[in-house]
Amino acid sequence: MEELSLHILDVCQNSIKANASLIQILIDENPKKNTLILEISDDGHGMNKETLTQVSDPFFTTRTTRKVGLGISLFKMAAEATNGELKIESRENYGTRIIATFELDHIDRAPVGDIEDTLIILALNEENIDIYYRHIYNEKEFEFDTRQIREILEETPFTAKGVTQWMKEYIKEGLDNIHKEETK
Amino acid sequence: MKSLDDLKKIRDNAQKKVTMRGKNDGIRVLVGMATCGISAGARPVMNRFVEQVDKKNLENVTITPVGCIGECAIEPIVEVLINENRTTYCKVDVDGVDRIIKEHIIGGKVVDDYVIGKYRI
Numbered sequence: 001m002e003e004l005s006l007h008i009l010d011v012c013q014n015s016i017k018a019n020a021s022l023i024q025i026l027i028d029e030n031p032k033k034n035t036l037i038l039e040i041s042d043d044g045h046g047m048n049k050e051t052l053t054q055v056s057d058p059f060f061t062t063r064t065t066r067k068v069g070l071g072i073s074l075f076k077m078a079a080e081a082t083n084g085e086l087k088i089e090s091r092e093n094y095g096t097r098i099i100a101t102f103e104l105d106h107i108d109r110a111p112v113g114d115i116e117d118t119l120i121i122l123a124l125n126e127e128n129i130d131i132y133y134r135h136i137y138n139e140k141e142f143e144f145d146t147r148q149i150r151e152i153l154e155e156t157p158f159t160a161k162g163v164t165q166w167m168k169e170y171i172k173e174g175l176d177n178i179h180k181e182e183t184k
Numbered sequence: 185m186k187s188l189d190d191l192k193k194i195r196d197n198a199q200k201k202v203t204m205r206g207k208n209d210g211i212r213v214l215v216g217m218a219t220c221g222i223s224a225g226a227r228p229v230m231n232r233f234v235e236q237v238d239k240k241n242l243e244n245v246t247i248t249p250v251g252c253i254g255e256c257a258i259e260p261i262v263e264v265l266i267n268e269n270r271t272t273y274c275k276v277d278v279d280g281v282d283r284i285i286k287e288h289i290i291g292g293k294v295v296d297d298y299v300i301g302k303y304r305i
Contacts, residue, residue, distance in 0.1 A: 001222065001223055006227060013251070070219050114227075152188060152191050154195060156199060159246060161241065164234050165238060166186055166190060
Protein backbone atom coordinates (compact mmCIF):
# COMPACT_ATOMS: atom_id res chain seq x y z
CA MET A 1 0.00 0.00 0.00
CA GLU A 2 1.28 3.37 -1.01
CA GLU A 3 -0.08 5.51 1.82
CA LEU A 4 -0.35 5.16 5.59
CA SER A 5 -3.95 6.36 5.27
CA LEU A 6 -4.71 3.22 3.23
CA HIS A 7 -3.30 1.06 6.04
CA ILE A 8 -5.53 2.97 8.46
CA LEU A 9 -8.58 2.27 6.31
CA ASP A 10 -7.64 -1.40 6.14
CA VAL A 11 -6.83 -1.93 9.81
CA CYS A 12 -10.01 -0.12 10.91
CA GLN A 13 -12.09 -2.71 9.04
CA ASN A 14 -10.93 -5.13 11.75
CA SER A 15 -12.29 -2.79 14.43
CA ILE A 16 -15.60 -2.55 12.59
CA LYS A 17 -15.80 -6.34 12.42
CA ALA A 18 -14.96 -6.50 16.13
CA ASN A 19 -18.15 -4.53 16.90
CA ALA A 20 -16.34 -1.48 18.18
CA SER A 21 -18.43 1.58 19.00
CA LEU A 22 -15.51 4.00 18.88
CA ILE A 23 -12.31 3.87 16.84
CA GLN A 24 -9.56 6.29 17.87
CA ILE A 25 -6.82 7.18 15.44
CA LEU A 26 -3.79 9.20 16.45
CA ILE A 27 -0.97 10.40 14.24
CA ASP A 28 1.90 12.10 15.99
CA GLU A 29 4.57 13.53 13.71
CA ASN A 30 7.57 14.74 15.65
CA PRO A 31 10.31 16.24 13.46
CA LYS A 32 12.55 16.89 16.50
CA LYS A 33 12.60 13.23 17.47
CA ASN A 34 12.28 12.19 13.82
CA THR A 35 9.39 9.88 14.59
CA LEU A 36 5.91 9.29 13.31
CA ILE A 37 3.66 7.35 15.64
CA LEU A 38 0.40 5.94 14.34
CA GLU A 39 -1.92 4.53 16.94
CA ILE A 40 -5.30 2.95 16.32
CA SER A 41 -7.41 1.73 19.20
CA ASP A 42 -10.93 0.39 19.46
CA ASP A 43 -13.35 -0.83 22.09
CA GLY A 44 -14.33 -3.92 20.13
CA HIS A 45 -14.39 -7.50 21.37
CA GLY A 46 -10.60 -7.87 21.36
CA MET A 47 -8.53 -10.98 20.78
CA ASN A 48 -7.39 -13.82 22.97
CA LYS A 49 -3.68 -14.55 23.44
CA GLU A 50 -3.64 -17.28 20.83
CA THR A 51 -5.12 -15.10 18.08
CA LEU A 52 -2.87 -12.22 19.09
CA THR A 53 0.26 -14.27 18.42
CA GLN A 54 -1.00 -15.19 14.96
CA VAL A 55 -2.28 -11.89 13.52
CA SER A 56 0.94 -10.81 11.84
CA ASP A 57 1.26 -14.19 10.15
CA PRO A 58 0.16 -13.67 6.53
CA PHE A 59 -1.30 -17.16 6.47
CA PHE A 60 -3.60 -16.43 9.36
CA THR A 61 -7.04 -14.98 8.80
CA THR A 62 -10.41 -15.32 10.47
CA ARG A 63 -12.25 -15.01 7.22
CA THR A 64 -13.60 -17.86 5.21
CA THR A 65 -13.57 -16.44 1.67
CA ARG A 66 -9.83 -16.74 1.30
CA LYS A 67 -6.84 -18.34 2.99
CA VAL A 68 -4.52 -15.39 3.51
CA GLY A 69 -4.75 -12.29 5.68
CA LEU A 70 -2.30 -9.61 4.68
CA GLY A 71 -3.67 -6.51 6.40
CA ILE A 72 -1.58 -6.51 9.57
CA SER A 73 1.41 -8.14 7.86
CA LEU A 74 1.65 -5.35 5.28
CA PHE A 75 1.26 -2.67 7.96
CA LYS A 76 4.03 -4.26 10.02
CA MET A 77 6.27 -4.45 6.98
CA ALA A 78 5.69 -0.75 6.22
CA ALA A 79 6.77 0.19 9.76
CA GLU A 80 9.78 -2.16 9.88
CA ALA A 81 11.05 -0.88 6.53
CA THR A 82 11.71 2.48 8.25
CA ASN A 83 13.49 0.99 11.30
CA GLY A 84 10.19 1.21 13.13
CA GLU A 85 8.00 -1.45 14.63
CA LEU A 86 4.41 -2.54 15.08
CA LYS A 87 2.95 -3.52 18.41
CA ILE A 88 -0.49 -4.90 19.13
CA GLU A 89 -2.13 -5.02 22.52
CA SER A 90 -5.49 -6.63 22.98
CA ARG A 91 -7.78 -7.77 25.74
CA GLU A 92 -10.83 -9.86 25.19
CA ASN A 93 -14.04 -7.86 25.65
CA TYR A 94 -12.12 -4.61 26.08
CA GLY A 95 -10.59 -3.82 22.73
CA THR A 96 -7.43 -3.66 20.71
CA ARG A 97 -4.67 -1.12 20.23
CA ILE A 98 -2.15 -1.06 17.40
CA ILE A 99 0.89 1.16 17.67
CA ALA A 100 3.11 1.59 14.65
CA THR A 101 6.26 3.67 14.81
CA PHE A 102 8.12 5.04 11.81
CA GLU A 103 11.27 7.00 11.25
CA LEU A 104 9.77 10.26 9.99
CA ASP A 105 12.37 11.14 7.34
CA HIS A 106 13.20 7.58 6.30
CA ILE A 107 13.23 7.24 2.52
CA ASP A 108 11.00 4.18 2.69
CA ARG A 109 8.38 5.78 4.92
CA ALA A 110 5.09 5.85 3.04
CA PRO A 111 3.42 9.27 2.97
CA VAL A 112 0.42 9.76 5.24
CA GLY A 113 -1.68 10.37 2.11
CA ASP A 114 -5.29 11.39 1.74
CA ILE A 115 -6.57 11.04 5.29
CA GLU A 116 -9.85 12.78 4.40
CA ASP A 117 -10.72 10.05 1.88
CA THR A 118 -10.09 7.37 4.51
CA LEU A 119 -12.05 9.16 7.23
CA ILE A 120 -15.09 9.71 5.01
CA ILE A 121 -15.30 6.02 4.15
CA LEU A 122 -14.87 5.09 7.82
CA ALA A 123 -17.54 7.60 8.87
CA LEU A 124 -19.99 6.05 6.41
CA ASN A 125 -19.81 2.63 8.08
CA GLU A 126 -23.22 1.02 8.43
CA GLU A 127 -23.04 0.40 12.17
CA ASN A 128 -22.65 4.11 13.02
CA ILE A 129 -19.33 3.45 14.74
CA ASP A 130 -17.78 6.74 15.81
CA ILE A 131 -14.36 7.86 14.65
CA TYR A 132 -12.09 10.13 16.62
CA TYR A 133 -9.06 11.33 14.70
CA ARG A 134 -6.28 13.37 16.19
CA HIS A 135 -3.22 14.56 14.30
CA ILE A 136 -0.27 16.22 15.97
CA TYR A 137 2.51 17.93 14.05
CA ASN A 138 5.21 19.73 15.95
CA GLU A 139 2.89 20.35 18.91
CA LYS A 140 0.12 21.72 16.68
CA GLU A 141 -3.07 19.68 16.66
CA PHE A 142 -6.07 18.89 14.51
CA GLU A 143 -9.08 16.88 15.65
CA PHE A 144 -11.99 15.34 13.79
CA ASP A 145 -14.67 13.65 15.85
CA THR A 146 -17.80 12.09 14.37
CA ARG A 147 -19.48 12.27 17.81
CA GLN A 148 -19.28 16.05 17.63
CA ILE A 149 -20.49 16.06 14.02
CA ARG A 150 -23.40 13.76 14.88
CA GLU A 151 -24.39 16.14 17.67
CA ILE A 152 -24.41 19.15 15.35
CA LEU A 153 -26.24 17.30 12.59
CA GLU A 154 -28.97 16.09 15.00
CA GLU A 155 -31.16 13.70 12.96
CA THR A 156 -29.52 14.55 9.65
CA PRO A 157 -27.46 11.61 8.34
CA PHE A 158 -23.88 11.81 7.08
CA THR A 159 -25.25 10.98 3.65
CA ALA A 160 -27.28 14.22 3.46
CA LYS A 161 -26.44 16.63 0.68
CA GLY A 162 -23.13 18.40 1.26
CA VAL A 163 -22.05 16.67 4.48
CA THR A 164 -19.27 14.49 3.02
CA GLN A 165 -18.02 17.40 0.92
CA TRP A 166 -17.86 19.54 4.08
CA MET A 167 -15.96 16.76 5.90
CA LYS A 168 -13.45 16.49 3.07
CA GLU A 169 -12.67 20.21 3.02
CA TYR A 170 -12.73 20.57 6.81
CA ILE A 171 -10.17 17.77 7.28
CA LYS A 172 -7.98 18.89 4.40
CA GLU A 173 -7.85 22.49 5.60
CA GLY A 174 -7.28 21.44 9.20
CA LEU A 175 -4.33 19.27 8.25
CA ASP A 176 -2.86 21.91 5.93
CA ASN A 177 -3.06 24.38 8.80
CA ILE A 178 -1.04 22.33 11.27
CA HIS A 179 1.59 21.61 8.61
CA LYS A 180 2.04 25.25 7.62
CA GLU A 181 5.43 26.67 8.40
CA GLU A 182 5.22 29.50 10.84
CA THR A 183 6.10 32.81 9.24
CA LYS A 184 8.20 34.91 11.48
CA MET B 185 -12.14 27.97 5.87
CA LYS B 186 -14.78 25.35 6.56
CA SER B 187 -16.14 25.67 10.07
CA LEU B 188 -18.60 23.83 12.27
CA ASP B 189 -21.05 26.67 11.58
CA ASP B 190 -20.98 25.72 7.90
CA LEU B 191 -22.02 22.25 8.98
CA LYS B 192 -25.00 23.72 10.83
CA LYS B 193 -26.11 25.42 7.61
CA ILE B 194 -25.84 22.11 5.76
CA ARG B 195 -27.97 20.52 8.47
CA ASP B 196 -30.63 23.24 8.27
CA ASN B 197 -30.83 22.85 4.49
CA ALA B 198 -31.18 19.10 4.81
CA GLN B 199 -33.88 19.40 7.46
CA LYS B 200 -35.98 21.64 5.21
CA LYS B 201 -36.67 18.81 2.85
CA VAL B 202 -37.52 15.81 4.96
CA THR B 203 -37.61 12.68 2.91
CA MET B 204 -38.90 9.59 4.65
CA ARG B 205 -36.86 6.67 3.54
CA GLY B 206 -36.14 3.25 5.00
CA LYS B 207 -32.60 1.94 5.14
CA ASN B 208 -33.08 -0.57 2.35
CA ASP B 209 -35.18 1.49 -0.05
CA GLY B 210 -33.66 2.62 -3.28
CA ILE B 211 -30.38 1.66 -4.85
CA ARG B 212 -27.50 0.24 -2.84
CA VAL B 213 -23.89 0.32 -3.97
CA LEU B 214 -21.48 -1.97 -2.12
CA VAL B 215 -17.74 -1.42 -2.53
CA GLY B 216 -15.30 -4.16 -1.48
CA MET B 217 -13.04 -2.51 1.09
CA ALA B 218 -10.84 -5.31 2.44
CA THR B 219 -7.02 -5.42 2.08
CA CYS B 220 -7.28 -6.71 -1.50
CA GLY B 221 -9.79 -4.07 -2.56
CA ILE B 222 -7.89 -1.22 -0.94
CA SER B 223 -4.59 -2.21 -2.56
CA ALA B 224 -6.31 -2.43 -5.95
CA GLY B 225 -7.78 1.07 -5.68
CA ALA B 226 -11.15 0.71 -3.96
CA ARG B 227 -10.78 3.91 -1.94
CA PRO B 228 -10.77 6.36 -4.89
CA VAL B 229 -13.61 4.30 -6.39
CA MET B 230 -15.76 4.67 -3.28
CA ASN B 231 -14.86 8.35 -2.86
CA ARG B 232 -15.86 8.99 -6.48
CA PHE B 233 -19.25 7.34 -5.86
CA VAL B 234 -19.80 9.40 -2.70
CA GLU B 235 -18.79 12.61 -4.45
CA GLN B 236 -20.84 12.08 -7.61
CA VAL B 237 -23.95 10.83 -5.81
CA ASP B 238 -23.82 13.98 -3.66
CA LYS B 239 -23.19 16.24 -6.65
CA LYS B 240 -25.91 14.73 -8.80
CA ASN B 241 -28.45 14.69 -5.93
CA LEU B 242 -29.07 10.95 -6.26
CA GLU B 243 -30.82 10.79 -2.92
CA ASN B 244 -32.06 7.21 -3.31
CA VAL B 245 -28.51 5.82 -3.62
CA THR B 246 -26.55 4.64 -0.57
CA ILE B 247 -22.91 3.62 -0.78
CA THR B 248 -21.47 1.18 1.73
CA PRO B 249 -17.99 -0.25 2.23
CA VAL B 250 -18.06 -4.04 2.60
CA GLY B 251 -15.57 -6.90 3.03
CA CYS B 252 -14.04 -9.32 0.56
CA ILE B 253 -15.98 -11.91 -1.41
CA GLY B 254 -12.91 -13.98 -2.29
CA GLU B 255 -12.24 -12.74 -5.82
CA CYS B 256 -9.26 -10.66 -4.78
CA ALA B 257 -7.56 -10.79 -8.19
CA ILE B 258 -10.31 -8.81 -9.90
CA GLU B 259 -10.79 -6.07 -7.30
CA PRO B 260 -11.99 -3.33 -7.00
CA ILE B 261 -15.39 -5.05 -6.92
CA VAL B 262 -18.60 -3.03 -6.81
CA GLU B 263 -22.08 -4.47 -6.44
CA VAL B 264 -25.16 -2.52 -7.44
CA LEU B 265 -28.43 -3.63 -5.87
CA ILE B 266 -31.65 -2.40 -7.41
CA ASN B 267 -34.71 -4.11 -5.95
CA GLU B 268 -33.97 -7.82 -6.31
CA ASN B 269 -31.32 -7.36 -8.99
CA ARG B 270 -27.68 -7.63 -8.06
CA THR B 271 -25.02 -6.66 -10.58
CA THR B 272 -21.38 -7.39 -9.77
CA TYR B 273 -18.77 -5.21 -11.40
CA CYS B 274 -15.06 -5.84 -11.19
CA LYS B 275 -11.79 -4.03 -11.93
CA VAL B 276 -13.70 -0.81 -11.47
CA ASP B 277 -11.80 2.46 -11.82
CA VAL B 278 -12.89 6.08 -11.57
CA ASP B 279 -14.05 6.12 -15.20
CA GLY B 280 -16.01 2.96 -14.46
CA VAL B 281 -17.74 4.70 -11.56
CA ASP B 282 -18.86 7.54 -13.82
CA ARG B 283 -20.19 5.06 -16.38
CA ILE B 284 -21.99 2.95 -13.75
CA ILE B 285 -23.67 6.08 -12.37
CA LYS B 286 -24.62 7.47 -15.78
CA GLU B 287 -25.55 4.31 -17.64
CA HIS B 288 -26.77 1.96 -14.88
CA ILE B 289 -27.95 3.94 -11.86
CA ILE B 290 -29.48 6.79 -13.87
CA GLY B 291 -29.94 5.09 -17.25
CA GLY B 292 -31.04 1.66 -16.04
CA LYS B 293 -28.71 -0.28 -18.34
CA VAL B 294 -25.96 -2.57 -17.01
CA VAL B 295 -22.43 -1.53 -18.08
CA ASP B 296 -21.28 -4.69 -19.85
CA ASP B 297 -17.63 -3.66 -20.02
CA TYR B 298 -17.19 -4.04 -16.26
CA VAL B 299 -19.49 -6.93 -15.34
CA ILE B 300 -17.86 -9.86 -13.60
CA GLY B 301 -19.02 -12.29 -16.31
CA LYS B 302 -16.27 -10.93 -18.52
CA TYR B 303 -13.71 -12.44 -16.15
CA ARG B 304 -15.52 -15.24 -14.32
CA ILE B 305 -18.46 -17.30 -15.44
